[in-house]
Amino acid sequence: MVYCAEMVSYAVNGERSQSVHKRKRMDGAASPSVEALTPAQQRQAARHRKQKLMSKLSDSGFEEDLMSSPIPSPFRTDVPPLHPDQQKPGQLSCWYLQYGDIGFKIQREKEAQFHPCKSLVRQPQLTEEARCTLVSWLIQVHRHFRLSFECCCLAVNITDRFLASTPVAADCFQLLGVSALLLASKQVEMCSPQISHLLSLCCDAFTKEQLCNLECLILRRLNFRLDAPTLAFFLDYYTNCIEAAQLVPESTCGDRFQRPRRCSHLAQKVCELTLADYAFNKYPPSLTAGCALRIASKLLKTEQGLAAVQSQEDQWDSFVNDLCTKAAQPPDSPLAMKDHSFAEDQANLAAECKDNLRLLVSLNQEALAQIE
Amino acid sequence: MTSALLLLLSTMNKMKNFKRRFSLSVPRTETIEENEFTEQINQLNICHTQGLTPDRLGPASHDASPVSPEPTTPGAQSPSDLHYHSKAQHRRFSMEDVSKRMSLPMDIRLPPEFLKKLQLESENSPLCKPLSRMSRRASLSDIGFGKLETYVKLGKLGEGTYATVFKGRSKLTENLVALKEIRLEHEEGAPCTAIREVSLLKNLKHANIVTLHDIIHTDRCLTLVFEYLDSDLKQYLDNCGNLMSMHNVKIFMFQLLRGLSYCHKRKILHRDLKPQNLLINDKGELKLADFGLARAKSVPTKTYSNEVVTLWYRPPDVLLGSTEYSTPIDMWGVGCILYEMATGRPMFPGATVKEELHLIFRLMGTATEDSWPGVSSNEEFRSYLFPQYRPQALINHVPRLDTEGIDLLSALLLYNTRSRISSEAALRHPYFLSLGDNIHNLADTASVFSLQEVQLQKDPGHRSSVFQPLGRGKNRRQSIF
Numbered sequence: 001m002v003y004c005a006e007m008v009s010y011a012v013n014g015e016r017s018q019s020v021h022k023r024k025r026m027d028g029a030a031s032p033s034v035e036a037l038t039p040a041q042q043r044q045a046a047r048h049r050k051q052k053l054m055s056k057l058s059d060s061g062f063e064e065d066l067m068s069s070p071i072p073s074p075f076r077t078d079v080p081p082l083h084p085d086q087q088k089p090g091q092l093s094c095w096y097l098q099y100g101d102i103g104f105k106i107q108r109e110k111e112a113q114f115h116p117c118k119s120l121v122r123q124p125q126l127t128e129e130a131r132c133t134l135v136s137w138l139i140q141v142h143r144h145f146r147l148s149f150e151c152c153c154l155a156v157n158i159t160d161r162f163l164a165s166t167p168v169a170a171d172c173f174q175l176l177g178v179s180a181l182l183l184a185s186k187q188v189e190m191c192s193p194q195i196s197h198l199l200s201l202c203c204d205a206f207t208k209e210q211l212c213n214l215e216c217l218i219l220r221r222l223n224f225r226l227d228a229p230t231l232a233f234f235l236d237y238y239t240n241c242i243e244a245a246q247l248v249p250e251s252t253c254g255d256r257f258q259r260p261r262r263c264s265h266l267a268q269k270v271c272e273l274t275l276a277d278y279a280f281n282k283y284p285p286s287l288t289a290g291c292a293l294r295i296a297s298k299l300l301k302t303e304q305g306l307a308a309v310q311s312q313e314d315q316w317d318s319f320v321n322d323l324c325t326k327a328a329q330p331p332d333s334p335l336a337m338k339d340h341s342f343a344e345d346q347a348n349l350a351a352e353c354k355d356n357l358r359l360l361v362s363l364n365q366e367a368l369a370q371i372e
Numbered sequence: 373m374t375s376a377l378l379l380l381l382s383t384m385n386k387m388k389n390f391k392r393r394f395s396l397s398v399p400r401t402e403t404i405e406e407n408e409f410t411e412q413i414n415q416l417n418i419c420h421t422q423g424l425t426p427d428r429l430g431p432a433s434h435d436a437s438p439v440s441p442e443p444t445t446p447g448a449q450s451p452s453d454l455h456y457h458s459k460a461q462h463r464r465f466s467m468e469d470v471s472k473r474m475s476l477p478m479d480i481r482l483p484p485e486f487l488k489k490l491q492l493e494s495e496n497s498p499l500c501k502p503l504s505r506m507s508r509r510a511s512l513s514d515i516g517f518g519k520l521e522t523y524v525k526l527g528k529l530g531e532g533t534y535a536t537v538f539k540g541r542s543k544l545t546e547n548l549v550a551l552k553e554i555r556l557e558h559e560e561g562a563p564c565t566a567i568r569e570v571s572l573l574k575n576l577k578h579a580n581i582v583t584l585h586d587i588i589h590t591d592r593c594l595t596l597v598f599e600y601l602d603s604d605l606k607q608y609l610d611n612c613g614n615l616m617s618m619h620n621v622k623i624f625m626f627q628l629l630r631g632l633s634y635c636h637k638r639k640i641l642h643r644d645l646k647p648q649n650l651l652i653n654d655k656g657e658l659k660l661a662d663f664g665l666a667r668a669k670s671v672p673t674k675t676y677s678n679e680v681v682t683l684w685y686r687p688p689d690v691l692l693g694s695t696e697y698s699t700p701i702d703m704w705g706v707g708c709i710l711y712e713m714a715t716g717r718p719m720f721p722g723a724t725v726k727e728e729l730h731l732i733f734r735l736m737g738t739a740t741e742d743s744w745p746g747v748s749s750n751e752e753f754r755s756y757l758f759p760q761y762r763p764q765a766l767i768n769h770v771p772r773l774d775t776e777g778i779d780l781l782s783a784l785l786l787y788n789t790r791s792r793i794s795s796e797a798a799l800r801h802p803y804f805l806s807l808g809d810n811i812h813n814l815a816d817t818a819s820v821f822s823l824q825e826v827q828l829q830k831d832p833g834h835r836s837s838v839f840q841p842l843g844r845g846k847n848r849r850q851s852i853f
Contacts, residue, residue: 094698098794099637106638110575186564187571190695195560212561219562220589226571233639 096240104237107229111284114228116160119281123163125170128278134159134177135276141178141201145193147185149268153230153285154184156275158218161228165221172214175206179214187226231271234289239264242293267296269368273360280360283353291354295361299368517544520588523551523597534563539600542585548600549585557592566594569663572640579819580631582651582661601659605647605709614716615833618772620656621713623828626804626811627658627820628706633795634816635660636699643697645705646685647712656828657819683728684708684718688739689789691725691732692752700789706798707784714773716833726756736785737763744787776803 095103120126135156142152158180162168168176178198185192195208242260270292274280280288361368522543529537529550538551554566573584573596586597605624609616616624628650635642642649642660649662683691687704711719720735722728733739738761739747747753766778773781780803783793793801799812808825820826 094700094790095636095639097790098699098796099639103637103639182561183567186562186567190697192560192564212557215561216556216589219567224567224570224574224587226567227575227640 092240092243093236096237096244100237100240104234107233107237108286110227111229111286114157114161114225115284116157116164117282119160119163120278121164123167126163126168126173130170130173131163131278132276134173137174138177138181139272139276141181141198144201145185145197147181147189147193148232149235149272150230150232151181151184151188152272153232153275154188154226154228155181157228157230158183158222158226160281161222162218166217174202175210175214176218178202178206179211179218182211183215183218183226229285231275231285231289232268234286235264235267235271235293238289238293239267263293263296263300266299266368267292270296270357270361273364273367274357277360279356280353283349287350287353288357291350291357294354295357299361517586518588520590520595522586523549523595525551534558534565540597542597548602550598550600552596552598554594554596555592556594562594570594570596572663575638576635576640576663578631578634578816579657579814580627580659581634582659598661601651601653601657601661603652603654605650605652605658605713608652609647609713609716611834612831613833615831616713616716617829617831618714618774618777619829620831621710622777622804622807623656623820623826624650624652624658624713625706625710626799626807628660628709629795629798630820631658631660632702632706633799635663636702636795639699641697641699642702642705644685645702645709646682647709650709655819655821657821683723683725684721686728687789688729688732688744688787691729692747692750696789698789699794700792703784703792703795703798706795707781710773710777710781710784711770714770714777729756730758733758734761735764735766735769736787737761739787747787774803776801776805779803 120128120131138155138159139152142149142155155177159176162176162180178201182192182195182198195211199206199208199211239260242263267289271289274283274288274292283291523540524543526539526541526548529539531537535552535554538553540549540551541547542549554563556562556566570584570587573581577583582601583599584596585599588595588597603611632642632645640663642663644662645660649660651659651661653659685705685708687701689696690701708719720728720731722731737743738758739753741748766781767773770778770781780793780798780801783801784798786792804811807820808823810823811820811826814820814822821828
């Protein structure tokens with residue numbers, strides 16, 4: 001860990017990523033689907049790709065450290081696994097069985113109040129690229145401390161909502177990221193990472209006082225409202241729905257539990273990509289999670305080909321589709337349902353989200369394949 | 373000043389990374405200036421809404437240095453810096469004017485850069501846009517919300533791990549309140565318990581959950597203003613000589629489950645249910661208090677202040693080190709509380725984890741693979757080498773509880789968390805049939821006593837009447853709340 005992780009020189013960063021971008025293209029590494037897109041989509045594609053590359057090239061150097069370091073970092077050994085996978089495969093979560101549907105409704109109703117829309121609009125110094133770099137780094141950090149995906153989503157949500165309220169200097173951005181992660185872990189984890197560990201991941205560019213002060217400021221700005229519905233919640237709920245639907249005895253396929261699990265795992269990776277991509281900032285988490293599951297299911301389907309019974313496949317597909325529409329619809333509001341244009345808007349938003357996700361996934365196929 | 377942190381931090385880092393700054397791609401344009409201006413107004417706004425008036429800044433705040441270079445000295449900006457004050461009055465845009473428009477205390481010191489900007493702005497355009505929004509925000513605090521002065525401390529109710537609780541009165545409403553003062557300066561920043569309690573309670577609006585009226589955030593301290601309830605279940609039991617009317621047991625039980633079900637639907641766990649955390653007012657309304665305090669992971673036996681943490685209401689899965697935290701962990705405690713109300717004595721009063729488990733197994737039978745799938749592979753369980761107790765009939769231990777009550781109790785005290793009854797299902801248990809149907813259709817914020825058919829009875833063991841001297845006994849075992 002030699003470099004300092006202050007996120008300052010975006011100009012340099014941008015140039016670097018541009019050149020890599022070009023090289024990649026000449027290598028023919030770009031996915032063929034990109035060629036067939038409209039010019040607007042291609043521009044978008046280039047942006048997505050750029051962001052992805054940016055995330056690999058952040059000048060902090062931490063991502064590389066965290067991702068590929070062959071020697072475990074000193075913390076890694078003494079950080080106990082905070083989230084042992086409790087749920088046995090094929091077992092629905094207790095909460096889902098007891099409260100799932102009503103709980104889902106409540107979270108859906110709460111969603112809008114916690115949804116940070118256009119968090120960068122008021123930011124004079126922060127760019128989409130900077131946000132992408134920060135979030136990609138946070139994703140690595142959360143994994144490093146073995147925090148839950150829920151915690152990661154919440155940290156990004158806190159960061160965005162704070163950004164929507166307060167202009168932040170570019171060189172404080174990373175401090176904001178770790179402070180948000182610390183707050184998120186205090187909210188949802190049983191143990192939070194130590195402040196000194198968090199600071200050392202920032203190469204001790206900031207002091208503990210600065211972190212604590214910002215922590216307090218975030219709490220004030222967000223008015224202590226940290227109980228936000230997250231991508232992780234909706235993903236978990238949908239996965240349980242899928243598993244519950246598969247519990248019908250007619251399905252004799254051997255991988256009846258494995259498949260939703262794999263699908264949900266893949267969907268989680270897709271969701272991670274969306275966290276870092278500012279273009280997805282505008283979609284509510286329930287929608288993104290639904291679309292991510294759908295895409296993941298499609299990906300697995302083509303991959304597995306004839307491995308599973310076709311009719312079951314279709315059944316499953318339509319089920320995931322239903323879920324996706326469930327996410328797109330406003331929660332139980334008859335008034336809004338009557339409002340035709342509103343429903344249409346929602347449908348359009350869902351379609352747009354799906355399209356963008358497909359694009360994002362095709363641009364990040366390599367990264368997703370690695371995870372598989 | 374904490375609120376000026378970002379600005380100061382930015383200044384610090386500007387100096388620190390002087391060279392790097394040159395490569396910053398975003399040039400400092402007019403837009404940025406404007407934004408910084410808004411930022412500063414916002415910062416001021418915080419100082420204001422937090423009620424950072426000079427009389428509460430304390431002696432530490434009399435730092436005469438005009439610019440505090442360190443973000444680490446909160447409150448270092450002197451409120452009584454007349455220098456700036458008088459200077460400001462010579463400006464076309466007088467300091468008084470600013471303060472008036474922003475409803476700031478007259479003697480608050482504004483940073484010089486801010487005044488300069490203000491001057492610039494005033495020459496071009498009067499500061500309208502940012503201010504209108506701000507004055508609207510400030511008005512809430514004008515009434516007295518968010519201000520410590522609004523509440524009069526009456527006396528200490530108790531001291532807990534991370535907070536001190538005072539009885540108080542609101543000058544706004546003349547109502548009694550409980551003031552929970554939480555110290556924010558800790559080794560690891562703001563305590564997670566405080567963060568959770570506030571963030572969770574803000575969303576919980578229910579007749580059986582204690583109401584959080586107000587939050588006052590000062591520099592080192594966070595004060596939560598709760599509605600005041602003068603008793604808790606522990607004290608209630610003491611006062612009725614541990615002999616409650618079985619009808620009242622049912623009403624309390626229903627209220628407990630009602631509050632809990634509301635939380636569980638929101639995936640919120642209480643994690644530290646015990647009679648001391650169930651507050652009761654003179655109407656017999658029961659409310660859950662003390663959210664998010666317990667960490668499910670470890671089983672501490674003592675808090676930092678050396679106060680003994682009770683294990684009596686902990687489920688065996690948590691005692692055996694389970695870190696899975698889901699809604700069933702609260703349901704075990706509900707069972708223990710039902711038993712305690714019905715018998716007048718705690719169900720499993722163990723002092724250590726081993727004793728606690730031993731008491732549980734002696735009554736409910738030692739856990740087997742049948743009653744608790746997976747227990748035989750639990751290292752801790754195996755290391756204790758408990759004798760093979762057989763489950764005893766609960767009716768012999770809780771003779772006053774009817775058949776349905778015993779059935780509910782058994783469903784709450786199941787080892788297997790997946791079969792343990794949920795609070796929602798428990799509310800529909802036949803045990804509560806006698807309370808009528810309407811009780812299930814109440815609005816969240818309506819008390820069960822808003823129904824005519826639901827009324828407390830006189831507790832047989834009570835000294836005088838049911839309600840009156842709901843003891844303010846000296847021996848009150850005060851929980852953190």
